[in-house]
Amino acid sequence: MSSRIPEITLNDGLKIPIVGLGTYSLKGSSGAASIQSAIEKGYRLLDSAYNYENEGTVGEAVRRCSIPRSELRITSKLPGRYHEYEKAVSAIQESLYRAQLDYYDLYLIHWPNPSKDQYVEAWQALIDAKKWGLIRSIGVCNFLPEHIERLEKETGVKPSINQIELHPFFNQAEQRKYHEEKNIATQSWSPFTRGLKDLKIDTLQAIADRYNKSIPQVVLRWHYQLGAISIPKSASPTRQLENISIFDFVLNEEEMASISALSHPDGRIANQDPAVYEEF
Ligand SMILES: NC(=O)C1=CN([C@@H]2O[C@H](COP(=O)(O)OP(=O)(O)OC[C@H]3O[C@@H](n4cnc5c(N)ncnc54)[C@H](OP(=O)(O)O)[C@@H]3O)[C@@H](O)[C@H]2O)C=CC1
Ligand SMILES: O=C(O)C(=O)[C@@H](O)[C@H](O)C(=O)CO
Numbered sequence: 001m002s003s004r005i006p007e008i009t010l011n012d013g014l015k016i017p018i019v020g021l022g023t024y025s026l027k028g029s030s031g032a033a034s035i036q037s038a039i040e041k042g043y044r045l046l047d048s049a050y051n052y053e054n055e056g057t058v059g060e061a062v063r064r065c066s067i068p069r070s071e072l073r074i075t076s077k078l079p080g081r082y083h084e085y086e087k088a089v090s091a092i093q094e095s096l097y098r099a100q101l102d103y104y105d106l107y108l109i110h111w112p113n114p115s116k117d118q119y120v121e122a123w124q125a126l127i128d129a130k131k132w133g134l135i136r137s138i139g140v141c142n143f144l145p146e147h148i149e150r151l152e153k154e155t156g157v158k159p160s161i162n163q164i165e166l167h168p169f170f171n172q173a174e175q176r177k178y179h180e181e182k183n184i185a186t187q188s189w190s191p192f193t194r195g196l197k198d199l200k201i202d203t204l205q206a207i208a209d210r211y212n213k214s215i216p217q218v219v220l221r222w223h224y225q226l227g228a229i230s231i232p233k234s235a236s237p238t239r240q241l242e243n244i245s246i247f248d249f250v251l252n253e254e255e256m257a258s259i260s261a262l263s264h265p266d267g268r269i270a271n272q273d274p275a276v277y278e279e280f
Contacts, residue, residue, distance in 0.1 A: 004042050005244055008229065010160040011183045014105065014137040016073045018224055019244055020045025022189070022233030027054045030235070035061035037237040039072070042244055047163075047231040049077035049110055050095050051279070059099030074101065077110040077141060078126070080280040083118035088125030092134055107135040108163055112147045113278040119143075123151045139163070141189070142274040145178045163187040166228055168199065168219060169267035171260050176226065188223050191230040192216060193269055203258055211249045214242060221246045222259045 005017040021038045023031070023046060031054055035046060039061065048058045055076055062072060076099070082091035092107060107126055112119045119140075126138040139161035140148070152158045162179060166172045166188035179186045192199060196216060204215045211218070216232070220243055223230040232243045251259075271277070 004247070005044065006247065008185060008227075010137055010185055011158070012137050012160050014073075014160065016105070016137075016229065017043070017045045018229050019043075019220065019246070020047050020073070020075075020229065020231040021240070022231040023048050023054055023058060024052055024233055025054075026233070026235060027052075027057050031057040032060040032064065034235040034237075034240075036064050038234075038240045039065040039067055041237065041241050043240065044071060045073040045075070045229075045231070047075045048099075049079075050082075050091060050098075051077070051079045051110065055095055055098040056100075059101055063100070069101075073105040074099070075106040075108065076104050077108045078122055080111050080113040080116070080278060083109075083113065083116060083122040085121045085125050088122045089129065092125065092129045096134060103134055103136060105136045106139060106161065107137075108139045108141050108159075108161070109143070111142050111277070111279045112140070112144070112274055113280070114147065114275065115278060119147060120150055120154050123155055123157070127155060127157050137161070139185075139187075142272075144274055145175070147274075148178075148182070148184070158182060159184055161185040161187050161229070163189050163231075165189055165268055165272065166223070166230075167191055167193045167267075167269075168204070168222065168259050168262040169193060169264065170269075171226075171263035173260070173263075176228070180227075185229060186227065187229040187231065189231060190269055191223050191232050192219060201262075203262065207251065207255050207259070213246075213249060216243060217246050218251070218259070221249065221251055222256060225251055225256055
C-alpha cells in the first residue's frame with residue numbers, strides 16, 4: 001500500500017492503516033465528495049455500517065477515486081436485527097450490493113445485543129462469508145471479554161479486531177489489556193468524543209501548544225501511541241488532513257499519562273454500556 005499512514009497487521013495477516021475515516025453521517029453526493037477527498041489526502045481505511053445507510057456512498061467514493069481497490073480497506077457492520085444465521089448471510093450480501101463491491105476487507109458485528117443471545121450465530125455467518133471470499137477479515141464492535149470468550153469457545157475463531165468506544169474520557173484500559181493478551185486489535189470509535197467541544201481543556205491545549213499541534217492531533221497521537229486504530233470522522237478536507245498529520249511528533253510518558261488520567265467510569269459519551277445497551 002502507498003499510504004503515508006503506518007499500518008498494523010491483524011491476527012489473520014491483513015494489514016490495515018492505524019488511522020481511518022469514520023463515515024457516520026457522510027451520505028449522498030456531499031458524503032461521497034468528502035470520502036473521495038479523504039482518500040485523495042491519504043486515507044486508505046473507511047469505516048461504514050449497514051445501519052449508517054451509506055455503504056452506497058462509500059462505494060461511490062471508491063469508484064470515483066484514483067486509488068486501486070486493492071489499496072483500500074473498507075469496513076462495514078452487521079446490524080443487530082440480522083444476527084440469525086440466514087439473515088446475517090443475506091445482510092452481508094446486501095451490504096456488498098449496496099456498495100457495489102465484490103468483498104469487504106473487514107466486516108464486524110455491530111453490537112453484541114446479549115439479551116437476544118444470537119451473536120454466536122452471527123459470528124458463524126461471518127466465518128462462512130470469509131470462507132466464501134466475501135470478507136477478508138472478521139471482527140466485532142462493542143464486545144466485552146465474556147462475549148469474545150464465547151465466540152472463541154463455540155466456533156474456535158477469534159475476532160481480528162474489536163471496535164470500541166475509546167477517547168480520553170473513557171480510555172478502556174482493562175479492555176485494551178484483554179485485547180493485547182488475545183492478540184486482537186483495538187479500534188477506537190468516536191476518538192474525539194463525537195465532537196471537539198468537551199476536549200477543549202487546559203491539559204490538552206498545553207500539550208498541543210508545546211508541539212505546535214492542535215488538540216485533535218494530540219488526541220489522535222495519544223490513540224496511536226496506545227496502539228489503537230482510530231477512525232475520526234470529518235467531512236472537511238482541511239480537518240481530514242489535520243487528522244492524519246500526527247506522525248511527526250511523540251508524546252512523552254508523562255503527557256500520555258496525563259491524557260489517560262482524564263478518563264473516569266462515567267466517561268462514556270451516551271451511556272452505551274454493551275452489557276445492557278443494544279442496537280438493532
Ligand atoms: N461501532 C460503533 O458502535 C460505532 C462506530 N463509530 C464509528 O466511529 C467513527 C468516528 O466517530 P464519530 O462518532 O463520528 O465521532 P468523532 O469522535 O470522530 O468526532 C467527529 C466530530 O468531530 C469533528 N472533527 C473531526 N476532526 C476535527 C478537527 N480536526 N477539528 C475540529 N473538529 C473535528 C467532526 O466535524 P467535521 O465533520 O465538521 O470535521 C465531527 O463533528 C464514526 O464516524 C463511525 O464510523 C461511531 C460510533 C459507534
Ligand atoms: O455510529 C455507530 O456505529 C453506532 O452504533 C451509533 O448508533 C451510535 O451508537 C449512535 O449514534 C447512537 O445514538
